[in-house]
Amino acid sequence: MNKKDAKKAPVLRFKGFTNDWEQRKLSDETNRIRSYSISHGFEVAEDTGTKYIHYGDIHTGKVKNINNINVLPNIEDNNYKPLKYGDVIVADASEDYKGIADACIVNTISNSYKIVAGLHTIAFRPKSKLCSKFLYFYLSTDIFKHFGYKTGTGLKVFGISYKELAKFKLKEPSATEQKKIVKLLFLIEKAIHLQQRKLRLLKLLKKATQQNIFASTECLPKLKYRNLTGKWQLYRLKDVAKITMGQSPNSKNYTQNPIDHILVQGNADIRNGYVFPRIWTTEITKIANRGDIILCVRAPAGDVGKTKFNVVIGRGVAAIKGNDFIFQQLQFMKSSGYWKKYISGSTFESINSNDIKNAKIFCPSQLEQKNISSLLDDIDTSIQIQQKNILDFKYIKQFLLQNMFI
Structure with missing residues (x-):
């Protein structure tokens, strides 16, 4: 696209705005604020009145729109130059190109706390014509991310310098x-x-x-229905449900053809609690039927889901023919750490057939x-x-x- 064809206004605008947007360099619209090589090793537990922003916390989303200083870690003050309301801070290092120059904004005013920019960050203070929050959102657009992708350098860790960021040309309205x-x-x-x-x-x-x-x-839960007062009975899982341990087909029979049989091998094949077809196979070994519970027996051992399809199960899972009550109890067993006693000390997290069959299940009427x-x-x-x-x-x-x- 040449300069003549370049867009001068976005596709979607508020009613009443018709003027073209103006293009300016980021360096002309902002002042750079000093950042410091402050890492997690500088953090202290006590409240010191000084907080800092670490680039890793920007990437994880812990800090984005900073309107609560309590999310920031404490450090000892060392005559650091503080950030102000409206300052925009970007991470200058990332493990992938998508994370290059992820941004956050200081959206709080506090006279009792000082906030400073820490390790691998670049801080900007927009000038009067550029709204700081507009810049914050601009740095989240695909337009800017594409710029970061083209400009970033590195192999295992990708980075971008202030010198390169300053060259970014943004278009802004009134x-x-x-x-x-x-x-x-x-x-x-x-x-x-x-x-x-x-x-x-x-x-x-x-x-x-x-x-x-x-x-x-004690076979009597804390929470019970008013008219159902009977004690629960303790069973082994194999006494109340049919269990089928998986067996992997030969890998040469794996396909990407949805006409073939869906293969479930582990947690990667379960999304939001249900089997999500990812790999297919022409070979049938062990099967789970529609409505069966799928229990992961390898890392992460104990995760459970359900299947809405008839599927072939690999050795990373087991199929359990049980009702919704058993499914919910298996979910709780995972979240409460029931399976940890079977996998602790092992180099590869897994539970075996006996562990599953003899698992304790409480059942009421x-x-x-x-x-x-x-x-x-x-x-x-x-x-x-x-x-x-x-x-x-x-x-x-x-x-x-x-x-x-x-």
């Missing part, structure tokens, strides 16, 4: 339009944050419910099993809906980033 774009995107980010918080609460509810139902060792599994299934459904809500908001944010910037 201050009024910048603020409108920023307001919309922050509303989306707030919605994502709230949905993620609701998801965390639902997962805590699920964990607490399972603990109060399954954690008792069929009616109580049905009520409990229905309750936990409802929470699972709410969790899945919440996960979808988060993905939907993230897709909206990505769409806006792709269409509201040039």
Whole structure:
């Protein structure tokens, strides 16, 4: 694309804005703020009044829109030059190109705390014409990521220098339009944050419910239905469910043809609690039928899912013909560390046929099993809906980033 054909306005704009966007170098629109080689080794437990931003915390998402200083680690002050409200900090090193120049923004004002930029960071302070939050979102666009991909250097660890970053040419609208774009995107980010918080609460509810139902060792859980007071009976898993240990087909019979038999070998073949077809095979060894529980017997041992298909099972999994109550109890056994006593000390995390067959399972009456599994299934459904809500908001944010910037 030549200069004449270059876009001067984004595809998606607010009503009333028609002026072309102006192109400027990042170095002309910002001042560089000093960063320091402060790493995790400088961190202290006590509150010192000085916090710092580590590039690793930017990559993990621990720090993005910094409006709560408590997420930042403490360090001893050493006459560091502090960051200010609106400063944008980018990570100048990453293990992959996608993470090059991931950004965060200081979005809090505190007279009692000092925040400084730490190891492998480059800090910018936008000048008056450039809204700092607009820059923060700009650095999340594919436009900037592509620039980082082309400019970054390195083999195992990729990096980008201030000298190269300063050359980046961004296009910006009027201050009024910048603020409108920023307001919309922050509303989306707030919605994502709230949905993620609701998801965390639902997962805590699920964990607490399972603990109060399954954690008792006296065959009488803490949480019971009012009219169902009978004691639970202790069984071995093999006494209440049919167990089939997997057997891997010959690798020469593996295919990518969905017409063949779905092969389940381990945790990689399970997504969101269900088998997700990834590899197929022409050879049938051991099988699991639709509705069976799939238990991973190798690292991570104890993970469980279900299958909506008839599948061939490899030696990394076992198939269990059990109801939803058993599935929920197996989930709890994994989260509570039940299988650790079988895998501790081994160089390769795994559980064997005897471990699984002799696993202790508590069972109440069929009616109580049905009520409990229905309750936990409802929470699972709410969790899945919440996960979808988060993905939907993230897709909206990505769409806006792709269409509201040039």
